[in-house]
Amino acid sequence: MTHRDYSLLGPDARRAVESGLAAAEWYHTDIPRKEMKALMQRADQPAIRDTVILYGCMIAFAGIGIALWPSWWSVPFWLAYGVLYGSASDSRWHECGHGTAFRTPWMNTVVYHIASFMIIRNPVTWRWSHARHHTDTIIVGRDPEIAVMRPPALLRLGLAFFGILDTWNGLGRMLLNASGRLHPEEATYIPESEASKVVLVARVWVAIYAATLTLALAMQSILPLMVIGLPRMCGAWHHVMTGLLQHGGLADNVIDHRLNSRTVYMNPISRFIYWNMNYHIEHHMFPMVPYHRLPDLHARIKDDLPAPSPSIAAAYAEMIPVLIRQLRNEDVFLTRALPEGARPYRADLHALPAE
Amino acid sequence: MADWIDACAADDIDEEDVIRFDHGGRTFAIYRSPEDAYYCTDGLCTHEQVHLADGLVMDHVIECPKHNGQFDYRTGEAKRAPVCVNLATYPVRVEGGRVMVQV
Ligand code: FES
Numbered sequence: 001m002t003h004r005d006y007s008l009l010g011p012d013a014r015r016a017v018e019s020g021l022a023a024a025e026w027y028h029t030d031i032p033r034k035e036m037k038a039l040m041q042r043a044d045q046p047a048i049r050d051t052v053i054l055y056g057c058m059i060a061f062a063g064i065g066i067a068l069w070p071s072w073w074s075v076p077f078w079l080a081y082g083v084l085y086g087s088a089s090d091s092r093w094h095e096c097g098h099g100t101a102f103r104t105p106w107m108n109t110v111v112y113h114i115a116s117f118m119i120i121r122n123p124v125t126w127r128w129s130h131a132r133h134h135t136d137t138i139i140v141g142r143d144p145e146i147a148v149m150r151p152p153a154l155l156r157l158g159l160a161f162f163g164i165l166d167t168w169n170g171l172g173r174m175l176l177n178a179s180g181r182l183h184p185e186e187a188t189y190i191p192e193s194e195a196s197k198v199v200l201v202a203r204v205w206v207a208i209y210a211a212t213l214t215l216a217l218a219m220q221s222i223l224p225l226m227v228i229g230l231p232r233m234c235g236a237w238h239h240v241m242t243g244l245l246q247h248g249g250l251a252d253n254v255i256d257h258r259l260n261s262r263t264v265y266m267n268p269i270s271r272f273i274y275w276n277m278n279y280h281i282e283h284h285m286f287p288m289v290p291y292h293r294l295p296d297l298h299a300r301i302k303d304d305l306p307a308p309s310p311s312i313a314a315a316y317a318e319m320i321p322v323l324i325r326q327l328r329n330e331d332v333f334l335t336r337a338l339p340e341g342a343r344p345y346r347a348d349l350h351a352l353p354a355e
Numbered sequence: 356m357a358d359w360i361d362a363c364a365a366d367d368i369d370e371e372d373v374i375r376f377d378h379g380g381r382t383f384a385i386y387r388s389p390e391d392a393y394y395c396t397d398g399l400c401t402h403e404q405v406h407l408a409d410g411l412v413m414d415h416v417i418e419c420p421k422h423n424g425q426f427d428y429r430t431g432e433a434k435r436a437p438v439c440v441n442l443a444t445y446p447v448r449v450e451g452g453r454v455m456v457q458v
Contacts, residue, residue, distance in 0.1 A: 023403055037372065040411045099423045099435060103413070124436075131422040131437040135403060191439055288411055288420050 002331055004140045004252075006149050008185045012141030016253070022142050023135055027256040027346040028285055029304040039289045039297050042103035046292040047095075050272065051111060054092070058084045062227055069223055078226055079234065083273065086163055086235025089118035090243070091275035091291075097127055100290040101275075117205060119239075120170030120232055122177060124197045128189045137284055138252045138260040144189065148248040150330035152323045157244065163236030170232075171209075177202035242266070242274045245315045249322035249334045256346035257284040259335065263298065263308040264315045281305050304343060306336035359448070359455045365393070366452070373417060373428075375408035378458060383445065384408045385454060386428045388415060393447045394428050395456040401433065401440035 005012045016022045031039075061081035068074035095101040096112035116123035129144045136142035148157065159165050176183060177198050182190060190198065208228070215224040222230070242264075251259040261281040266274065277283060279294040282301065289297050302308070309315035318334065325332045338345065362376045368387040375398055376383045382398030384407045396417075400407055405421040412418075417428045424438030431442035446457040 036409075037369075037411065042411075042413065099418070099425070105435070127436050131402075134422055193439060194436070286420075287423065288418065 004150050004330060006140060006146060008141060008144060008188050010141055014141070016136070016139050016142045021136070021139050021253055021255065021350070024255045026137075026285075027258065027343075029301040029343070031286075031300065035300065036286070039286070039293050039300070041293075042100065042290055043292070044103045044107060046290075047101040047107070047111075050275070051092075053272075054084060054088055065226065066223065069226075078231070082231035082233075082235025083238050084235065085118050085231035086233065087238035087240075087242075088273045088275075089115040090239035091273065091277055093119050093121060093123075093126070094130070094277065095275050095291050097123075097130055098287055100288065116201075117208070118232065120167060120174065120205075122173065122198055122201055124194055124201060125173075125177075125182075125186055125190060128191075128194070129186075132189045134284065134287055137257060138247050138250075138254075140252055144185065146252075147244055147246070148323065150252070151327050152248075154323070154327075157240075160240045160244075161237045163233035163240075166236065167232050174202045174205050178206045238270070238273055241312065242270060242278065245309070245312070245319065246277070246280045249319040249326075251333050251335065251350075254346075254350045255348075257281050258305055258338070259345055262315060262319075263305065264312060265308050265310055266312055270312065303339055303341060306338055357445075357457050359457050362395070362454045362456045364452055365449050365454055368393070368454070371412050371414075373408050373410065373412050375406055376456070381458070382406065383456065383458060384417065384428070385447070385456065386412060386417065388412075388429075393449055393454050395445040395447045395458070396426070396428050396431055396442045400424060400438060401442055402438045407442075 007013065058081055061077045065074045065077040065081055068077065092111050092115035096108040096115060099105065099108050101111065102108045113123055116126065133143050133145040138146060156165060173183065180199050182195055182198060212224045212228045216222055245262050245264055247260055247262065250262060254260050258281055261284050263281045264278045266278045271278060276291040276294045279298045282294050282297045286297060309318060322332060322334045360378055362385055363374065368374050368385060370387055370391065371389045373384050373386045376385050384396050384398045386394045388394065398406055398408060400419040400421065402419065402424050403421060405419055407417050407419055409420040410418050415427055415429050416425045416434060418425050419438065422437050425435035426432060426438060426442045427434055431444040433439055433441050448455050
């Protein structure tokens with residue numbers, strides 16, 4: 001059994017570079033340029049519509065929550081607000097970070113910064129970490145965004161549903177950055193020229209949190225924190241629920257996204273919150289395709305991909321037994337069969353998974 | 356002075372699009388802008404070694420297919436992270452329906 005070291009500065013990181021797994025050329029389904037160009041086309045309209053709905057619902061839920069405060073009747077509104085604050089912000093951070101949500105660059109930037117604040121991810125740092133996640137998806141020692149490591153830390157994953165460690169780490173990192181420093185791991189993927197931007201954003205955030213806390217103290221009430229800060233925890237569950245499915249229980253150290261990513265059919269509300277990232281193999285294979293065209297991309301290439309999980313529940317039913325087996329043997333993972341006629345899994349640089 | 360090389364027919368590139376052109380062991384990207392002007396840059400993104408010809412041309416910007424970094428292909432200027440280093444550009448002229456690049 002191999003022991004994995006997920007540090008970006010450890011032996012697995014060195015091994016990935018030496019073996020050619022780092023920055024490798026990944027498998028892509030063939031799509032003629034004309035079709036691909038059409039799929040990549042950007043538009044403002046779908047994301048403007050979704051953003052108006054999102055922010056409109058957030059203002060309405062928080063407004064009703066405040067109006068009903070401190071009655072228990074306010075609870076459902078805070079929970080709904082929390083999911084939009086603590087989970088829809090994850091997908092908005094993601095999609096606007098790619099710059100694909102809107103055609104107009106400033107719209108991506110504005111929504112990206114708001115979402116980054118809500119999810120407590122420094123918008124500069126995480127742009128770079130996410131770039132590395134796309135270069136070296138689930139390559140141990142290279143990918144800084146591996147959510148389900150092996151053996152899986154089940155308690156940590158459980159706490160993630162309440163955003164506890166994420167929030168703690170995010171705030172800790174914010175304070176570190178605000179003091180003018182980067183974490184040594186951050187320094188492996190953030191160019192020096194960007195460091196001052198990381199620090200500036202962290203200082204602005206510290207000021208916002210300080211103002212919120214001061215207001216809460218002045219009011220002798222946690223109400224200001226119900227609007228800013230706490231929903232990051234009580235609303236995290238949805239983005240964790242969908243996020244763990246992205247790569248959990250699948251292969252690592254491979255260069256074919258069909259082996260390490262999962263596409264899951266989801267209900268429309270989850271798809272709105274998640275901004276279609278349930279088409280996750282498609283997104284990794286072609287990150288240029290905006291979220292609103294991913295269903296079309298899926299229809300176009302699904303014959304070359306393993307069958308999608310039919311629902312969130314089915315995906316968990318498939319993943320959880322694998323994670324439990326990984327507690328005893330971290331080399332265990334799931335390989336899904338490809339449909340007839342699909343190009344075989346790409347096997348250079350890594351052993352083909354057992355059928 | 357580098358030579359002028361016949362790279363392709365002007366019609367080989369759609370409007371607001373890009374194609375790859377390999378020459379002398381190097382790779383380039385040749386663009387046709389929305390107003391029908393032609394430009395040439397190095398073919399590989401300056402962030403990682405990815406062919407820009409697989410990316411998307413929007414107005415005067417080429418977006419890299421790997422991490423959505425952007426360059427102004429007229430000047431090579433890096434416009435959007437994660438690209439920070441500008442792209443080399445090369446002179447282009449169109450003669451008799453052929454695109455000539457000086458590389
Ligand atoms: S390889 Fe071009 S943006 Fe990263």
